[in-house]
Amino acid sequence: MGRRARDRRRQERGGGGGGGGDQAVRAGPGRGGERQGRRADGGGVFQGWAGGYPEIVKENELFERYYRELGIVPAGEWGAFMAALREPLPATLRITGYRSHAKEILHCLKEKYFRELQDLEVDGQKVEMPQSLSWYPEELAWHTNLSRKILRKSPQLEKFHQFLVSETECGNISRQEAVSMIPPLLLNVNPHHKILDMCAAPGSKTAQLIEMLHADMNVPFPKGFVIANDVDNKRCYLLVHQAKRLNSPCIMVVNHDASSIPNLQIEVDGRKEVLFYDRILCDVPCSGDGTMRKNIDVWKKWTTQNSLQLHGLQLRIATRGVEQLAEGGRMVYSTCSLNPIENEAVIASLLEKSQGALELADVSSELPGLKRMPGITKWKVMLKDGQWFEEWKDVPSNRQTQIRPTMFPVKDEEKLRAMNLERCLRILPHHQNTGGFFVAVLIKKSPMPWNKRQPKVHQKLPQRTGDTEVTAANSDNCSECITEEPTLAENEESKKMQELQNSDTEQSKKEGVCGPPPSKKMKLFGFKEDPFVFLPEDDPLFLPIQKFYALDPSFPKMNLLTRTQEGKKRQLYMVSKELRNVLLNNSEKMKVINTGIKVWSRNSDGEQFGCAFRLAQEGIYTLYPFIHARIINVCIEDVKILLTQENPFLSKFSSETQKKVKDMAMGSIVLKYDPDPEKPDDLQCPIVLCGWQGKTSLRAFVPKNERLHYLRMMGVEVFKAKRKEEESESKTEEEVQHRLAQTEEGMDVEDKEHDVVTKMEAEIGEESPHSPVESSAMEVENKIEDLDQSSKNANSHVSQESKDTDASNVKD
Helix, strand or coil: CCHHHHHHHHHHHCCCCCCCCCCCCCCCCCCCCCCCCCCCCCCCCCCCCCCCCCCCCCCCHHHHHHHHHHCCCCCCCHHHHHHHHCCCCCEEEEECCCCCCHHHHHHHHHHHHHHHCCCCEECCEECCCCEECCCCHHHCEEEECCCHHHHHHCHHHHHHHHHHHHHHHHCCEECCCHHHHHHHHHCCCCCCCEEEECCCCCCHHHHHHHHHHCCCCCCCCCCCEEEEECCCHHHHHHHHHHHHCCCCCCEEEECCCHHHCCCCEEEECCEEEECCEEEEEEECCCCCHHHCCCCCHHHHHCCHHHHHHHHHHHHHHHHHHHHCEEEEEEEEEEECCCCCCCCHHHHHHHHHHHCCCEEECCCCCCCCCCCCEECCCCCCEECCCCCEECCHHHCCHHHCCCCCHHHCCCCCHHHHHHHCHHHCEEECHHHHCCCCEEEEEEEECCCCHHHCCCCCHHHCCCCCCCCCCCCCCCCCCHHHCCCCCCCHHHHHHHHHHHHHHHHCCHHHHHHCEECCCCCCCCCCCCCCCCCEEECCCCCCCHHHHHHHHCECCCCCHHHEEECCCCCCCCEEEECCHHHHHHHHHCCCCCCEEEECEEEEEECCCHHHHCCCEEECHHHHHHHHHHECCCEEECCHHHHHHHHHCCCCEHHHCCHHHHHHHHCCCCEEEEEEECCCCCCCCCCCCCEEEEEEECCCEEEECCCHHHHHHHHHHCCCCHHHHHHHHHHCHHHHHHHHHHHHHHCCHHHHHHHHHHHHHHHHHHHCCCCCCCCCCCCCCCCCHHHHHHHHHHCHHHCHHHHHHHHCCCHHHHHC
């Protein structure tokens, strides 16, 4: 087995994995991608002794011997350190910071849900009031001693748990481990930054990065973007699921081995340049001994062998990261391990071979309130049999495949001082009741020494478009080179080579098609992806859309794409201009799993309503600034009606709303609520909803959890609404059926289509993005089943539509 195959298997199976203790968010039991003994991707807290696991003794003599000898825990704190490791991890949550209504969610949490937890006892244990993480900005992260089991099972906490699940599905809350939040904060991301997340799944840190790009919600297309990569094909779909909650056109999910992730090219002023990233998150696979509080298997499985096996892979991934980092850029290296073999040894080796091109940033003044330990400068290497080695020269030849020279500290005192390893951060569990963690922030001052020679690309044989000459000694691009100017003859030869390289893909570039790479270029694993096809400038499909919605002339129609080259286009997606550049110039060298945000969906028989495509709620905040027609401004009472009733008659709305829709044709519409500063008790953040105007009614097309979110923010008690609904369920269903049959003939096909999609996605464990709008705030499953039953006879002509629903949703 080759080294690259071994690396891939280690990344897929290895240890406690990618660094951060990210928590795979679920909508309920049985969801997500948690696997014991891999990355710390669980649901936030230890689920051990009450979740069907056998009792595990939380003792490991080798672990204690190893870390006592290394001295990473301050004198006198060993007992507290071990005691903390044996305690379950607190549940933590983060409010997504880029949403305009983050403050409303925070206010709702503090004033309503947290107050209800005061003086509450569950199973004889007093519930402590949730506390904000002192080091996280703007009180947007909180932790509590409530375990996941108690949250799920306790009747007293049912309302709070329902709130967490619903808001998590909307993307307004992320249930993420506290230490996992640190690396993105230390990246210091700005909206114009090009960002690479090298080992991204399950995606909690990626979500933080996306939020930072969208710091200004008035800018629909930030200049920056996030490329999120993971080696595990299946976990890439979990990553897609996480990222989709944030509805960003600036995220691309790719599937590569991080240690050999290809150089990408972009077009700048008519010429191709290699893409360098302003920020890189390098959250590598690791042994995960910092996650013992929730991954209790680590107690019995821990040996030093795990770290020794992962060290080489971690160093290769970090090296590949700094190669792709722009000069002046910042890379954060992190693990959820305490072991210096995976931490300081990797950083020291990287700094040594960089020959001054890299330096450790001093972040001691960043994140005030975060308790941290400095990196260490002296450590030893231990085998799993307990044998210690202080220097490489002491290692016998039969052990030199297990132990490598890069695992030992630098002996030259002057070099060691210049590295400033004490600038690394180690988070110990007992200091702030968290998991264990390690972070190092690297800044690139100049090109890496092995990238300073001019690569002789023009002397190689012609390659397909986008390929960059990558060798073991040279894997960066010419923009990092510092050599003499090429001669005129060399320029001419280079131009001819470029023409040869471009000739075989020029036609597909013109058509805007970004297909999957050919099999001879790259071994692909997992699902085969559909191509990304950008709409041609003269595509007749776009003109009716532009006219119907009166799109602004500045609308970037060239950024629209579909996932099919043949047949009817069912969905239209949108990416930022920068990601379009990346897609068009790299289709043959990277495997793209997902990108773009859905902005329009084909409506069956939609032409009779003036436009074949209706607006999609996922992309409405991106589209809204460009739409100048079919916008209805509604008051807060109208919004409540739209979100709590199935198909409300126009007569139920305010007189102002009725006047606005009187002369408007049937079809897809935008419903906009603007807060009134003179009414501070009302919701103080704007809302944009997709809707449909029928013959005699008005309705909203909004996913269930998003509806619940808005209703909570408006003070509607959705929890009580559920109980009320159950009491009057049969009566409500009769009214709904009557209205569906009598008042909305033009929307029958659309209703039934949504039911089919809902049913299909339920089978794969994914909630429909456009569930039918119910007659109250909470969904009654029996009602949906009845609606499904009533529409079976008409399902045949929309079955193809349901099959063509976004492929990424199906694979999640």
